[in-house]
Amino acid sequence: MIGVQAILAAAISLLPLSVSASPLKRWEAPVVQLPYATYQGFHNETSGLDVFLGVRYAASTEGQNRWKLAQPPEDQTDQGALNATVFPPQCPQAVAGGITPAAIYSPTQAVDSEDCLFVNVYKNPSAEKQPVLVWIHGGGWDHNSAREFDPTPMINYSNDSCVAVIIQYRLGAFGFLNSPQMASAGGLNAGITDAQVALEWVQQYIHLFGGDKDQVTIWGQSAGGGTILHLLAAQAEQGRKNLWRSAVVSSPYLTPMGACDSSFWQNQFHNFSKAANCTDNLDCLRSAPSNLLRNLSHTFDSTLQPGHPSAYEPCIEGPGGYLVKNTAEVLYKGDLRQTYVIAGNNFNDGSGFVSTSINPPANSTNASAQADALLSASLVQQYPLAAGSDTIAQVLQLYPLSDFADNHARGAQIYQDVTFGCPDNWLASSMGDDAHRYLYAVGDAIHARDNAYEFPLYYNTLSPASPSLYGSYIGAVVSLIISTPPDPNAYPALRPAGDPTWPSFGHQQQYKVLNLTSPSNVSDSYISSGAVQIGSQQRCDFWAGVRVDGGW
Structure with a gap:
């Protein structure tokens, strides 16, 4: 296996690949x-991998295929070898982000x-029945694509022992505008079912790339982690x-659900x-100009x-649908197929999801009461909770x-528990000894900082660089794969010397x-229990009850 000290040097040597498609x-x-x-893809001589960019797993979703499975x-067998050396188009982005920052973003x-609906595939040229990683990107279900997520360092770190598939799925209104009118065509939750269809594609065809569908x-x-929670439940x-x-699942975004015919979606x-x-006419929407819908997807995102x-x-x-039940309830009750799991969230x-405006003014005469009032109003805005209720x-x-x-930190921990930490715990608890839990505590450890280690070719600036931490985190994930x-x-050799053995979450x-x-940026990973940042048992049980009883 490649030594832990080599990984960042390898990543740096590969950086030009992110700006050149030749x-x-x-x-x-x-x-x-x-x-x-x-x-026809290309062989990357620096990484030693064969790369196929823009392999189609489904037909175009334009026109009459909108809001359908x-x-x-x-x-296309009569068209010869199709070019798989350049990135495919992104799914329409409802907001700026990823490769299109605000300064250059346009909905059209x-x-x-x-x-x-394409995948990018990265593989060892001699791969045969190798384990497969399928990555589902995040981005709030409204932005990002396969472009930002190059798995080359991870594959090289595994001694080129796995095949990686990076998928794209419909975003914004194209993937998550829902109406009962879409049900007959399987068009509800299209962004989630796109991932399911991509995984079906992997089962059918990954052997042609040297992958093993059973691994x-x-x-x-x-949002990619949230998608996986929904897939696990479905x-x-x-x-x-x-x-x-x-x-x-890394910081899985499990937002409030509810029936597709309820008022939010209607x-x-x-x-x-x-x-x-x-107005209320799905057939009309399917015939509408793409640019009109792309602009509206952006407008309604806010x-x-x-x-x-x-x-x-x-x-x-x-x-009769795909997401039959409330995913939070399925996770909490453990009504899942047994799956080997790593689940984690950031400290x-x-x-970043809660406004600092919920902090009372410094000159407040009754700061505690005002803090409660401001927090209560925020909770009603973010979750299906009634103002003045016993739940609040x-x-x-x-x-x-x-x-x-302060009150912002208070609101942030609530958001963290409801949306990221407790869903992780419900999943990990349901899998017993087959589940491992982590807490990413590097630097400020705000949301998505972990992307720096998962995909350093694009996100390397988000956290301090550390080859030994790469081994502690990615080495363990690669071992699972x-x-x-x-x-x-x-595979202890994938992790730095002294890195602790990772106990299952079911073990206490x-x-x-x-x-x-700090400041040497050497891995100092350790085993712990009981930190509120992952969601305490009492708080997670409470939120499970609220989400199950409330149907969200």
Whole structure:
């Protein structure tokens, strides 16, 4: 295995790949023949990997395919070898982010297209029945693409012992505008079912890339982690296939759900369709110009309704749908297929999601009462909670102001528990000895800082660089991916000397704290238990009851 000290040097040497799409010419270009198309990728001489960019897993989602279950790819076998050396179009981005910062973002930018259901595949040229990683990107279900997530350092770190598949899925209104009218075509929660269709594609075709369909690990961060929680709940339904053997969820974004025919989604669909001059008419929306819908997807991204922290979120479809049940309830009750799991969150995951305006003014005459009032109003805006309810009163008691530096920190911990930490705990608890829990505590450890280690070619500036921490974190994940049975402790050589053995979460609810010494930036990971940053048992049980009883 590659030594831990080599990884960042390797990542730095690969950085030019992120800005140049030109394949190197000295190796024969790899070709893969699928039943519906042939793709020619390129061999990266620096990394030693074969790369296929923009392999189609489903048909275009434009026009009559909007808000329908992703359709099979059209036959392109008569077109010769298709070019798989450049990135595919992004799915339409509802907001700036990723490769399109605010200064250059436009809802109708040319880099986006409704024809966007592609995967990027990275592999050892001699791969044969290797374990497979499938990455599902985050971005609040409204932005990002496969472009930001190059798994090359991770594959090289595994001694080129796995195949990686990076998927794209529909975003914003195209993936999460929901109406009962879409149910008959399987169009509800399209962004979630796109991921399911991509995983079905992996089961059918990954052997042609040298991967083993029976050794699939799915990994997602933020909204990608939330997608995985929904997939875990949905695929547990009787009669559905097992599409993976292990899962990694990093700060999974489990927003409030609710029935797809409830007021949140009905109001959104009505207002969106009315703005498109298609009031409550799905067929009309399917015929509308793409640029009109892309602009509206952007506009409605900032049109929030009380009870939900974001505009575009999955809903509960009920019997006959894909997301049949409330995912929070399924997780808490453990109604899941047994899966090897790594689940984690960041120390300050909630900080950026709560406004500092909930801090009372410095000259407040009754700061405690005002803090409670401001926090209560914030909770009603973000979650389906009634103002003045017993539930709000219980929250204030469970999170007393005296336990926190200020009211913002208090609100941030609530958000962290409800959305990230407690869902991690419910999942990990349900898997017993097959689950491992972590807390990312590097630097300020706000949301998504861990991307610096997961995908350093794009996100390397988000956290301090540390080859030994890379080994402590990514080495353990790679061990899970490539070992049988999956085990983050299986390959000690992938982790730095002295790195602790990672106990299962079922063993006294212990977890691994990913930490660095300062200023030397050497891994100081350790095993712990009981920190409130992962969500205490009392608070998580409380929120489980609220979410189950409230159906969200």
